[in-house]
Amino acid sequence: MAQFEEGTTLDRFLLxxxxxxxxxxxxxxxxxxxxxxxxxxxxARVNRAGLAGMFGATGSMNIQGEYVQKMDLYxxxxxxxxxxxxxxxxxxxxxEEEAPIFVPDRFRHGNYIFCMDPLDGSSxxxxxxxxxxxxxxxxxxxxxxxRGDPSDALRSxxxxxxxxxxxxxxxxxLVLSTGEGVHGFTLDPTVGEFxxxxxxxxxxxxxxxxxxxxAYSAQWDPRLRxxxxxxxxxxxxxSARYIGSLxxxxxxxxxKGGVFLYPPTAKTPNGKLRLLYxxxxxxxxxxNAGGAASDGTMAILDKVPGSIHERTALxxxxxxxxEEIVRALRG
Ligand code: AHG
Ligand code: MN
Ligand code: MN
Numbered sequence: 001m002a003q004f005e006e007g008t009t010l011d012r013f014l015l016x017x018x019x020x021x022x023x024x025x026x027x028x029x030x031x032x033x034x035x036x037x038x039x040x041x042x043x044a045r046v047n048r049a050g051l052a053g054m055f056g057a058t059g060s061m062n063i064q065g066e067y068v069q070k071m072d073l074y075x076x077x078x079x080x081x082x083x084x085x086x087x088x089x090x091x092x093x094x095x096e097e098e099a100p101i102f103v104p105d106r107f108r109h110g111n112y113i114f115c116m117d118p119l120d121g122s123s124x125x126x127x128x129x130x131x132x133x134x135x136x137x138x139x140x141x142x143x144x145x146x147r148g149d150p151s152d153a154l155r156s157x158x159x160x161x162x163x164x165x166x167x168x169x170x171x172x173x174l175v176l177s178t179g180e181g182v183h184g185f186t187l188d189p190t191v192g193e194f195x196x197x198x199x200x201x202x203x204x205x206x207x208x209x210x211x212x213x214x215a216y217s218a219q220w221d222p223r224l225r226x227x228x229x230x231x232x233x234x235x236x237x238x239s240a241r242y243i244g245s246l247x248x249x250x251x252x253x254x255x256k257g258g259v260f261l262y263p264p265t266a267k268t269p270n271g272k273l274r275l276l277y278x279x280x281x282x283x284x285x286x287x288n289a290g291g292a293a294s295d296g297t298m299a300i301l302d303k304v305p306g307s308i309h310e311r312t313a314l315x316x317x318x319x320x321x322x323e324e325i326v327r328a329l330r331g
Contacts, residue, residue: 031112093114134164136163139161165251165282206320213242224263258318296315
């Protein structure tokens with residue numbers, strides 16, 4: 001792949017990387033540009049949420065039984081609108097919608113399926129902590145009529161063709177992979193463009209930082225608790241970081257090194273995080289950055305969801321630590 005200097009615009013990066021793959025249609029570039037556009041709109045709204053009456057919940061619950069925040073709805077509508085009008089998707093899946101999203105007939109010729117958590121960590125919005133949008137992209141099933149058959153989205157993570165997230169933190173950063181490395185682009189809000197800021201991100205080896213909600217550890221598999229007790233030995237020099245926003249915790253670990261854990265608990269015996277639009281995209285990124293993601297028994301990307309909102313346990317980060325956790329769980 002061509003080398004790009006820092007400061008390259010996202011548009012130039014997309015045009016030049018896909019030029020190297022003549023089989024990639026213009027639709028693919030358009031899709032990723034529309035994701036960036038929606039990300040800019042959500043970023044602008046997040047920045048002034050306290051002024052725009054966007055704090056707090058809507059009062060309703062989503063299909064997962066979780067309270068929907070006002071920003072969840074805004075992000076969902078913004079990404080949906082940006083993608084369906086571009087005619088690049090035949091179907092979408094969103095955390096906020098029970099069924100796959102039916103794209104209006106006149107736009108349904110799109111070649112891609114887009115799966116998203118429009119706003120991850122949205123309970124953090126009122127506290128100004130990091131939140132983000134997580135997404136992955138599949139090619140339309142050959143022979144599929146794009147009528148929104150849910151099974152079209154129930155595919156192995158190995159079929160993903162692009163994945164990423166946009167993290168709305170101290171700055172707004174789009175992290176993207178189309179299968180050749182993982183690259184980060186920072187939004188310059190003064191000109192409204194994403195510029196390459198983190199070229200070819202690689203995960204460090206055997207990093208010494210963990211991210212998990214340790215308050216639940218009494219509910220974990222005792223073998224996992226034993227692993228955690230072991231790494232707390234002071235001479236090993238571990239530390240912990242947890243925001244409670246998967247995308248924020250993952251981004252920190254991708255840049256600085258670390259392993260994220262969300263094991264099954266008594267309340268969520270199959271794990272809390274969603275396979276299709278939380279675990280899949282981050283697993284795709286982590287593998288492309290040299291790391292690993294597992295549910296404790298198998299690689300996340302080898303899984304095939306049985307339903308669009310299926311949950312999974314997630315252990316994700318540098319390969320050494322993820323493998324060690326999996327070995328401990330086999331124990
Ligand atoms: P969402 O805001 O999309 O519903 O996701 C929240 C998730 C995830 O971001 C985070 O890692 C996890 O919930 C935190 O859960 P706990 O509060 O149980 O630690
Ligand atoms: Mn989420
Ligand atoms: Mn969400």
